[in-house]
Amino acid sequence: MKKLTENPFKFGDPVQGDYYFPRPELSSSVKQFLENRVHVVLMGPRRFGKTSFVLELFRALEKAGYTCLLVDIFNVTSHRDFLHQFIRALRQKPGFGNRLKAWWRKIRNLVPEFSLDLDSFTGNASLGFSLGQLSDEDVKAAIQDLLDELSGLGEKVIVGLDEFQQISLLEDKGWLEASVRTHFQKLPNVSFLFTGSRKGLISEMLNDPARPLYRSCQVIQFPSFESDFSDWVISRFGKVGIKCQKEAIDHLRKLVQDTPNYVQMICFHLVAMARQEVNISNVEEALEMVARQNAYAYQTLLNSLTAAQQRTLRLAANESKALFQKEFLVKYEISSAPALYNSMKALKMKGILDEEGTTKGKVLFDDPLFAYWLRMNFSI
Numbered sequence: 589m590k591k592l593t594e595n596p597f598k599f600g601d602p603v604q605g606d607y608y609f610p611r612p613e614l615s616s617s618v619k620q621f622l623e624n625r626v627h628v629v630l631m632g633p634r635r636f637g638k639t640s641f642v643l644e645l646f647r648a649l650e651k652a653g654y655t656c657l658l659v660d661i662f663n664v665t666s667h668r669d670f671l672h673q674f675i676r677a678l679r680q681k682p683g684f685g686n687r688l689k690a691w692w693r694k695i696r697n698l699v700p701e702f703s704l705d706l707d708s709f710t711g712n713a714s715l716g717f718s719l720g721q722l723s724d725e726d727v728k729a730a731i732q733d734l735l736d737e738l739s740g741l742g743e744k745v746i747v748g749l750d751e752f753q754q755i756s757l758l759e760d761k762g763w764l765e766a767s768v769r770t771h772f773q774k775l776p777n778v779s780f781l782f783t784g785s786r787k788g789l790i791s792e793m794l795n796d797p798a799r800p801l802y803r804s805c806q807v808i809q810f811p812s813f814e815s816d817f818s819d820w821v822i823s824r825f826g827k828v829g830i831k832c833q834k835e836a837i838d839h840l841r842k843l844v845q846d847t848p849n850y851v852q853m854i855c856f857h858l859v860a861m862a863r864q865e866v867n868i869s870n871v872e873e874a875l876e877m878v879a880r881q882n883a884y885a886y887q888t889l890l891n892s893l894t895a896a897q898q899r900t901l902r903l904a905a906n907e908s909k910a911l912f913q914k915e916f917l918v919k920y921e922i923s924s925a926p927a928l929y930n931s932m933k934a935l936k937m938k939g940i941l942d943e944e945g946t947t948k949g950k951v952l953f954d955d956p957l958f959a960y961w962l963r964m965n966f967s968i
């Protein structure tokens with residue numbers, strides 16, 4: 589039975605059902621590519637709804653007879669982690685048990701001293717420890733083999749790698765990138781769908797002729813929501829009897845760089861605060877409250893940066909365009925344009941800032957709430 593007081597907003601984890609505002613156009617264009625075996629890179633900022641979208645798409649594709657596998661590699665730091673995540677995803681696939689067993693027997697032949705019973709693979713036992721017994725060479729061989737097995741998942745298979753730019757950070761001289769690339773050819777019934785949130789890393793991977801994945805995928809920009817998203821949010825408020833002004837949601841969306849996660853988070857708090865009506869100043873109040881709650885984390889992050897990087901962040905948070913103009917350098921005590929450039933580069937490497945697709949001299953914050961907090965505390 590549903591509780592009457594259920595909050596109509598959710599944030600943090602991927603959403604589905606009533607909490608998910610559908611994206612039918614994006615869905616059909618991605619589907620078209622995958623059905624025609626064009627591998628797709630879906631690129632969009634973090635917390636923009638990529639994972640939710642892929643899960644929704646995979647549910648639809650499964651109904652249409654595809655076998656879909658989504659591997660989350662956001663926190664992968666090594667080949668072993670990658671293998672671990674892959675096996676975790678595979679274990680959840682019904683009917684893959686036999687394949688996994690076959691693969692397992694091969695690995696056993698490869699590494700006879702590796703003793704682990706099969707149930708740890710097909711059951712729920714933790715894998716981390718057992719994989720720890722394998723050397724990196726063995727892990728690599730195991731990954732190759734496992735990739736080979738993917739075509740056996742079904743007649744038509746789609747494999748998703750979520751946050752796939754991580755593979756470019758592995759310092760393996762492109763080994764994993766190359767292995768994935770090789771399997772584009774080796775697996776005629778498998779289409780790949782990659783999602784990524786770090787534009788800089790992804791364009792390097794795809795646009796450098798020396799890299800294995802050079803021009804191998806169709807890149808699709810994950811679009812921002814349009815005005816009907818605000819209408820949807822208003823109707824969600826309506827479910828719990830709250831009247832919400834459209835300007836308030838449009839304003840909120842602008843302040844959080846149109847990030848649906850933060851739109852839902854702020855709306856969640858507005859419902860929890862038991863507002864009867866929602867207007868622009870309520871939205872700002874809720875945003876401030878949430879930003880303050882994160883102050884400790886933001887302060888810690890700032891303390892880990894150089895003075896020049898901190899000033900660069902203040903500049904980026906407060907000014908919206910033409911960041912390199914002389915006036916701003918003076919105002920924010922930045923010694924020179926090259927110094928600003930270098931700080932920005934370092935902040936992008938750390939994943940705190942990212943490039944804005946089209947406009948030169950503009951940057952995006954990975955976390956728009958952090959930008960909001962900086963403005964609250966350091967506006968000049």
Ligand SMILES: Nc1ncnc2c1ncn2[C@@H]1O[C@H](COP(=O)(O)OP(=O)(O)O)[C@@H](O)[C@H]1O
Nearest residue numbers: 598599600601609635636637638639640849852
């Ligand atoms: N289509 C959508 N409709 C409504 N809210 C969404 C949608 N997609 C994402 N969100 C919001 O964003 C949050 C993060 O979504 P997620 O799919 O995890 O993003 P990403 O994978 O890009 O980081 C969700 O918890 C939800 O609040």
Ligand SMILES: [Mg+2]
Nearest residue numbers: 638639640750
């Ligand atoms: Mg995600």
